Amino acid sequence: MNKKVLVISYSQTGQLDRLTQSVISPLKKDKDVEVVVKNIQPVNPYPFPWDFMTFMDTFPESVYLDPPEILPIEDDENDYDLVILPYQVWFLSPSLPITAFLKSDYAKRKLRNKPVITLIGCRNMWIMAQEKVKGMLKQLNAILIDNIVLIDQGDSFSTFVTTPRWMLTGKKDSLWNLFPKAGISNREIEDAKRFGNAIKYALQNNKEKNNRPICDGLRAVNVDVKLIKSEKIATKSFKIWGGLIRKIGPFGSKKRRPVVMLYVVFLLLIILTIVPLNMLIQTILRKIDKQKVLKQKEFYELPSGNGDYRMKEFL
Numbered sequence: 001m002n003k004k005v006l007v008i009s010y011s012q013t014g015q016l017d018r019l020t021q022s023v024i025s026p027l028k029k030d031k032d033v034e035v036v037v038k039n040i041q042p043v044n045p046y047p048f049p050w051d052f053m054t055f056m057d058t059f060p061e062s063v064y065l066d067p068p069e070i071l072p073i074e075d076d077e078n079d080y081d082l083v084i085l086p087y088q089v090w091f092l093s094p095s096l097p098i099t100a101f102l103k104s105d106y107a108k109r110k111l112r113n114k115p116v117i118t119l120i121g122c123r124n125m126w127i128m129a130q131e132k133v134k135g136m137l138k139q140l141n142a143i144l145i146d147n148i149v150l151i152d153q154g155d156s157f158s159t160f161v162t163t164p165r166w167m168l169t170g171k172k173d174s175l176w177n178l179f180p181k182a183g184i185s186n187r188e189i190e191d192a193k194r195f196g197n198a199i200k201y202a203l204q205n206n207k208e209k210n211n212r213p214i215c216d217g218l219r220a221v222n223v224d225v226k227l228i229k230s231e232k233i234a235t236k237s238f239k240i241w242g243g244l245i246r247k248i249g250p251f252g253s254k255k256r257r258p259v260v261m262l263y264v265v266f267l268l269l270i271i272l273t274i275v276p277l278n279m280l281i282q283t284i285l286r287k288i289d290k291q292k293v294l295k296q297k298e299f300y301e302l303p304s305g306n307g308d309y310r311m312k313e314f315l
């Protein structure tokens, strides 16, 4: 019984690759499992570290899922048993190289009727991105059986500083000894091998064929209810401004710059004024309608859920 697993790979800083390697390490050690990693390469690579203008200029295409050109993915004859799709979030959407993969002919051929596990490594806002990925997987007739999410260390305020600093300067170290290091903690990345152990067990027992989660009970995902509404509001704002900016010119066009910068100023003003007020209102609303919030949390944590009942077995 030889199982074949397809793994998609794109990472700018190498963080998502490290996470992916941790997850698939138990599979690579199993002689009954063949792991095939396919790299996604944009024809025009995105810079790292980013300059501020290019960073902001990617938001319209990210939000509207406009696929950039990628190099052809080398095809093979394999009929895969399972697909692992790691991705990072750009502006509450899957990163552009991943969108390009999901819209490629290769994905149309290889993901059809296949069980897929999404593996997200991002700052902390991924809910709307996963809704978009769910939609694209549905169009491919792929079956999402698990979603695993790892986020950057530190609270929302800290990562609001550490993640952009890392993206714009390349620096990951602790700033003034006040903020944690940028990115997902090494411990979390190391412990992510538990998912690989569970996937290995599932493949050995044909459980991936049941179209049900195989990474449940492993604390795969935890929705922060404070962020649901913020993500929804920000997505609406990105859509309105992004739609306008896309009409002015393509990604990288000089004509877009003044409007992109205007949006940055607008965002800063909103963050300083409306966001704190809205946070207060949302806290009150969440207290009033606890049931609704819990339902939302449960929904966005599907299919894997945030239970931890199998941690001892696989860590």
Ligand SMILES: Cc1cc2nc3c(=O)[nH]c(=O)nc-3n(C[C@H](O)[C@H](O)[C@H](O)COP(=O)(O)O)c2cc1C
Binding pocket: 010, 011, 012, 013, 014, 015, 016, 017, 050, 055, 058, 088, 089, 090, 091, 092, 093, 121, 122, 123, 124, 125, 126, 163, 167
């Ligand atoms: C252009 C851009 C936009 C990003 N937007 C988000 C976001 O909306 N939500 C989030 O949680 N992280 C966001 N991040 C952080 C990434 O998801 C990710 O953690 C980081 O880019 C490292 O990924 P890597 O493995 O490609 O190096 C963004 C990063 C970039 C470069």
